Amino acid sequence: MNQHPSAPVSCLPAxxxxxxxxxxxxxxxxxxxxxxxxxxxxxxxxxxxxxxxxGWLDRxxxxxxxxxxxxxxxxxxxxxxxxxxxxxxxxxxFLIATVLVYTLACFGLNIxxxxxxxxxxxxxxxxxxxxxxxxxxTKHTAIPHLxxxxxxxxxxxxxxxxxxxxxxxxxxxxxxxxxxxxxxxFKIFLEVNDVMGGPQGLKSSGLKVLGWDFNRDVxxxxxxxxxxxxxxxxxxxxxxLGFILARRLEESWIGLKLDAVRLDELGGACFGLHVPxxxxxxxxxxNFYCGVVGAFFAMMLGYIAPSNFAFGDSLILISIITLGxxxxxxxxxxxxxxxxxxxxxxxxxxxxxxLLYAALVIVILLFRPQxxxxxxxxxxxxxxxxxx
Amino acid sequence: xxxxxxxxxxxxxxxxxxxxxxxxxxxxxxFGVLDIIKFSHGDVLTCGxxxxxxxxxxxxxxxxxxxxxxxxxxxxxGMAGMAVLGVLIARVLVLPLKGAPALNVLLITLxxxxxxxxxxxxxxxxxxxxxxxxxxxxxxxxxxxxxTLRFDNTVxxxxxLLLIVGVQLIIKHTKLGMAIRxxxxxxxxxxxxxxxxxxxxxxxxxxxxxxxxFAGLVSGLYYNEITFNMGLLLGAIGFSxxxxxxxxxxxxAIIGGFLFALLQTVGAVLLPFASAYKDVFAFGIIIVIxxxxxxxxxxxxETQRV
Numbered sequence: 001m002n003q004h005p006s007a008p009v010s011c012l013p014a015x016x017x018x019x020x021x022x023x024x025x026x027x028x029x030x031x032x033x034x035x036x037x038x039x040x041x042x043x044x045x046x047x048x049x050x051x052x053x054x055g056w057l058d059r060x061x062x063x064x065x066x067x068x069x070x071x072x073x074x075x076x077x078x079x080x081x082x083x084x085x086x087x088x089x090x091x092x093x094f095l096i097a098t099v100l101v102y103t104l105a106c107f108g109l110n111i112x113x114x115x116x117x118x119x120x121x122x123x124x125x126x127x128x129x130x131x132x133x134x135x136x137x138t139k140h141t142a143i144p145h146l147x148x149x150x151x152x153x154x155x156x157x158x159x160x161x162x163x164x165x166x167x168x169x170x171x172x173x174x175x176x177x178x179x180x181x182x183x184x185x186f187k188i189f190l191e192v193n194d195v196m197g198g199p200q201g202l203k204s205s206g207l208k209v210l211g212w213d214f215n216r217d218v219x220x221x222x223x224x225x226x227x228x229x230x231x232x233x234x235x236x237x238x239x240x241l242g243f244i245l246a247r248r249l250e251e252s253w254i255g256l257k258l259d260a261v262r263l264d265e266l267g268g269a270c271f272g273l274h275v276p277x278x279x280x281x282x283x284x285x286x287n288f289y290c291g292v293v294g295a296f297f298a299m300m301l302g303y304i305a306p307s308n309f310a311f312g313d314s315l316i317l318i319s320i321i322t323l324g325x326x327x328x329x330x331x332x333x334x335x336x337x338x339x340x341x342x343x344x345x346x347x348x349x350x351x352x353x354x355l356l357y358a359a360l361v362i363v364i365l366l367f368r369p370q371x372x373x374x375x376x377x378x379x380x381x382x383x384x385x386x387x388x
Numbered sequence: 389x390x391x392x393x394x395x396x397x398x399x400x401x402x403x404x405x406x407x408x409x410x411x412x413x414x415x416x417x418x419f420g421v422l423d424i425i426k427f428s429h430g431d432v433l434t435c436g437x438x439x440x441x442x443x444x445x446x447x448x449x450x451x452x453x454x455x456x457x458x459x460x461x462x463x464x465x466g467m468a469g470m471a472v473l474g475v476l477i478a479r480v481l482v483l484p485l486k487g488a489p490a491l492n493v494l495l496i497t498l499x500x501x502x503x504x505x506x507x508x509x510x511x512x513x514x515x516x517x518x519x520x521x522x523x524x525x526x527x528x529x530x531x532x533x534x535x536t537l538r539f540d541n542t543v544x545x546x547x548x549l550l551l552i553v554g555v556q557l558i559i560k561h562t563k564l565g566m567a568i569r570x571x572x573x574x575x576x577x578x579x580x581x582x583x584x585x586x587x588x589x590x591x592x593x594x595x596x597x598x599x600x601x602f603a604g605l606v607s608g609l610y611y612n613e614i615t616f617n618m619g620l621l622l623g624a625i626g627f628s629x630x631x632x633x634x635x636x637x638x639x640x641a642i643i644g645g646f647l648f649a650l651l652q653t654v655g656a657v658l659l660p661f662a663s664a665y666k667d668v669f670a671f672g673i674i675i676v677i678x679x680x681x682x683x684x685x686x687x688x689x690e691t692q693r694v
Contacts, residue, residue, distance in 0.1 A: 166679035173425045177631045178678050185671035192664035358502035365496045
């Protein structure tokens with residue numbers, strides 16, 4: 001199965017790393033006292049440093065890269081395990097769901113910024129489009145909620161298509177201006193309009209799929225859990241789906257073209273690449289991701305307001321993908337966990353949250369501009385492996 | 389609509405346009421010398437006006453009474469402080485990233501803006517709430533029917549315009565200005581000609597940041613209120629104005645600034661629905677202009693054809 005040119009790599013290091021990470025996450029999420037959290041964080045960083053020094057991190061990384069599906073499956077099992085461990089703790093489950101929500105939205109931005117190089121400073125606005133779509137549809141119509149998720153994505157993609165012409169025609173800083181102006185415009189619009197609740201926002205009903213009410217506590221025989229378990233399961237499924245789609249996109253010939261457009265637009269065009277087509281594709285898919293996330297988020301929170309979709313929130317999304325490494329999906333997962341969980345577990349930090357994010361991104365850009373887990377070079381062997 | 393009301397809107401629009409143009413000139417200057425966007429510019433403005441405000445509080449403790457003197461002192465302190473901050477930003481964050489992808493610089497300065505903004509909110513005493521900025525200019529005014537011309541607005545407008553003209557004279561007619569223009573045109577050649585590149589960059593950042601501090605002061609005196617996040621929108625508007633004018637073009641920035649104020653005023657006055665949509669309208673038009681003129685109204689045309 002494995003056609004990597006060097007000697008076959010064992011899948012054991014990766015499979016060992018996953019449960020270690022899961023146990024660490026479970027301990028951190030479950031610990032109540034600030035001292036314990038701090039100790040765990042310190043221990044974790046030192047452990048990572050030691051593992052890096054001994055070369056274990058590299059080995060785990062290589063083995064994960066050689067066995068992507070096994071590794072992904074193991075991570076999935078680990079996350080599910082952690083969720084079941086906390087089945088009666090609504091707050092922890094809510095945190096996990098939030099991390100997954102941000103992760104999925106950042107996958108979308110990664111397709112735009114990381115794959116094709118179209119930077120979108122209005123990520124939170126497109127999430128907002130999804131949120132408002134879901135709130136309005138669940139209030140006024142009886143459309144099945146799975147379709148509402150889809151409608152959220154489509155609405156975001158549609159709103160995004162308004163920006164297509166300016167995004168395609170402008171470059172560099174001028175292109176950044178277009179999405180920044182849109183992010184500001186969108187937030188102001190939400191605040192001043194009367195139809196969609198103005199600054200007070202809107203209520204949204206909870207998710208219901210095939211008669212299964214997500215807002216009711218789970219009880220299957222002897223097993224009882226918080227109702228957030230429903231939402232975590234749903235967003236986990238969506239995130240896995242989003243991950244697989246993004247990965248497929250990246251590894252396919254489309255991904256190859258997206259890379260070409262990002263690395264050298266002119267060069268790509270010289271070889272007959274239709275640059276606008278691939279920019280439109282990536283931009284629309286990314287906005288679709290954000291919209292689906294938004295629709296889900298609205299139904300999970302039950303209440304949305306314009307302040308959730310400010311420019312600052314879009315910046316957090318961009319910070320996450322920069323922190324994780326542009327175009328690196330696993331990097332995004334790791335960075336989201338750090339960025340969302342750290343301030344939640346350190347209540348003292350809560351107030352300083354934006355300051356810390358911003359400072360963290362500055363430090364990363366100055367000293368490790370490629371991010372925490374940089375995207376590896378494309379391996380062409382991977383293109384054939386599925387067939388063999 | 390009678391003439392007096394139109395005149396009133398024109399004066400209000402000119403005040404807004406002046407603030408935007410001052411910010412936009414900073415953006416375009418930085419872009420000129422380094423080809424970068426320094427997005428923390430709006431928050432430098434906030435820092436400037438808060439520095440001036442802190443200086444005002446300090447002078448009150450010292451018991452200084454003369455309002456014009458106070459105004460001059462806090463103005464100079466705010467502008468000097470921001471000039472130093474501008475040089476620091478250039479030295480620590482911008483120059484080390486030279487040669488990195490353009491968006492990295494945009495991101496790092498966006499984040500720096502957040503750091504500055506949050507620092508004011510968290511560390512300035514009661515920084516999260518709006519502050520009343522003292523009215524330091526005499527409140528004389530003269531009315532012609534429904535049109536009221538306030539003395540303080542006139543002074544601010546004239547000072548601001550003089551400042552912009554001054555910067556433009558420096559750029560066009562002094563040796564320093566020639567050095568700045570040389571660096572914008574071709575960095576390598578400018579260096580070969582014996583121009584101290586870093587010094588030119590530092591001076592440009594100092595000028596631009598001092599202008600932002602002045603814009604902040606104008607805004608504070610005009611609205612009589614300052615908040616920790618006032619710079620975010622002003623910065624974004626200044627950025628839009630500079631882009632619409634065409635980055636690197638001084639006149640473009642000035643035109644862009646007044647154009648944005650015009651759009652806002654038109655949006656507030658003429659639109660059939662609520663005037664609250666004026667910013668939505670203005671940003672919407674900006675996006676349309678970018679679609680029609682991808683490098684701004686006065687920007688250099690960039691052609692890439694295959």
